[in-house]
Amino acid sequence: xxxxxxxxxxxxxxxxxxxxxxxxxxxxxxxxxxxxxxxxxxxxxxxxxxxxxxxxxxxxxxxxxxxxxxxxxxxxxxxxxxxxxxxxxxxxxxxxxxxxxxxxxxxxxxxxxxxxxxxxxxxxxxxxxxxxxxxxxxxxxxxxxxxxx
Amino acid sequence: xxxxxxxxxxxxxxxxxxxxxxxxxxxxxxxxxxxxxxxxxxxxxxxxxxxxxxxxxxxxxxxxxxxxxxxxxxxxxxxxxxxxxxxxxxxxxxxxxxxxxxxxxxxxxxxxxxxxxxxxxxxxxxxxxxxxxxxxxxxxxxxxxxxxxxxxxxxxxxxxxxxxxx
Numbered sequence: 622x623x624x625x626x627x628x629x630x631x632x633x634x635x636x637x638x639x640x641x642x643x644x645x646x647x648x649x650x651x652x653x654x655x656x657x658x659x660x661x662x663x664x665x666x667x668x669x670x671x672x673x674x675x676x677x678x679x680x681x682x683x684x685x686x687x688x689x690x691x692x693x694x695x696x697x698x699x700x701x702x703x704x705x706x707x708x709x710x711x712x713x714x715x716x717x718x719x720x721x722x723x724x725x726x727x728x729x730x731x732x733x734x735x736x737x738x739x740x741x742x743x744x745x746x747x748x749x750x751x752x753x754x755x756x757x758x759x760x761x762x763x764x765x766x767x768x769x770x
Numbered sequence: 771x772x773x774x775x776x777x778x779x780x781x782x783x784x785x786x787x788x789x790x791x792x793x794x795x796x797x798x799x800x801x802x803x804x805x806x807x808x809x810x811x812x813x814x815x816x817x818x819x820x821x822x823x824x825x826x827x828x829x830x831x832x833x834x835x836x837x838x839x840x841x842x843x844x845x846x847x848x849x850x851x852x853x854x855x856x857x858x859x860x861x862x863x864x865x866x867x868x869x870x871x872x873x874x875x876x877x878x879x880x881x882x883x884x885x886x887x888x889x890x891x892x893x894x895x896x897x898x899x900x901x902x903x904x905x906x907x908x909x910x911x912x913x914x915x916x917x918x919x920x921x922x923x924x925x926x927x928x929x930x931x932x933x934x935x936x
Contacts, residue, residue: 622840630841633834639817639824642799655799662834663797672929673835675795676820678788682778682828689877691884707928715927718848720919722884725848726928752880757887758859760866760874 622670625653629661630670637674685731687713688755690740691722692747699723705746711739722752778826783811784819793930795832843893845922847900849907850886852879852917858888861911865890868910870903885917897922 622630628651638646648658665671680687694702699717706712706726715726728739740751780788786809796804802820803813823829838846853861858876865888866874873891890907894900904920 630834630836634836635833636831637795637833639802639820639832641803641813641817643801644799659797659799665834666794666797668840669837670840671834672837673794674797674833675791675793676788676823676832677830677835678792678823679828679830682826683780683788684778689889693883703927712928714929716923717925717927718921718923720921722921724927725921725923752884754877754880754884756875756877758862758876760862760876 622665622668625651626661626665626670629653629658630665633662633671633674680729680731683731685729686733686736688728688736688740688753690726690728690743691752691754692724692743692749693722694724694747694749696723702747702749706743708746709739709742711735728753778823778828780823780828783809783815784823786811787816787819787823838893839926842895845894845897845900847892847894847897847904848921848923849890849892849904850919850921851888851890851907851911851915852885853888853911854914854916855887857914861914862888864910865907868903868907870894871907886919888915892920 632651633647637643640646642655644658645655648655651658662671662674666674692702702724703715706724707715711728711730713727713729715724717723718725728736730736730739736753736755740753743751787805790805790808795801798804800813802816806813806816820829820832824832862874862876865871870892871890872893873889875889876887877889879885879887892900892903894903900920908915908918
């Protein structure tokens, strides 16, 4: 990653225009040509510096639902359970964490009922309880990490 | 509790746009027109609907999501706190405004296994840096926090966006 890549990562976290030629417009602010910005974004995605590029939808506002869920998975069983959890399309992301509650994932479904259904499916497939931890209140969400040298 | 989030009622064209873009935007000069071609509407229509979804909060933003590990933020500490229900709304707002807290929520607890109701995500480059910041949060919460833990992520097992299907 060079300084241009860092500038791109920082700028494109803030937003990307909705316009006919958005790469040209975003590139102009960065001093980059349209083709170069497209090529660099493609490479940042291929290199996994960026995990996504596009609209970030809020499932709740599309009539869907989101819930954080956690499990306590015995270490010896961890890979099997991870595969079973990840197999559900409702699992949007999944992290291993160093705690007795060692598997943390987000369920994203189109309906509120879908959350309970997906959790029940995971419990049946793994034989382990799923602890649903939906949010009661959101105080702040502003993930914006500076890419620095 | 929150006031209910305003709901955006997507029609079939909105849903087609969501399905076409939830994996990401096409990396071409006219991405919104490319999406339009894919779902048989004009690029202008795609842009107008995306703008409306942004305004309604159905799209949080359009842009890039970095892999925080790749940016060197390898110490991703989820600090969790058992905070007095009476004070959690007020204290959650204060903690949420700290510059190093990237997400902050009150969540449903599961006592006795999981007593924690306030979640504050702290991203930093080292665990020491996370611990310093967690100490700062502890000072803010004071006696209102009865217990705490910091959970570090050790592996991404899956990471995809929202998945809608037709």
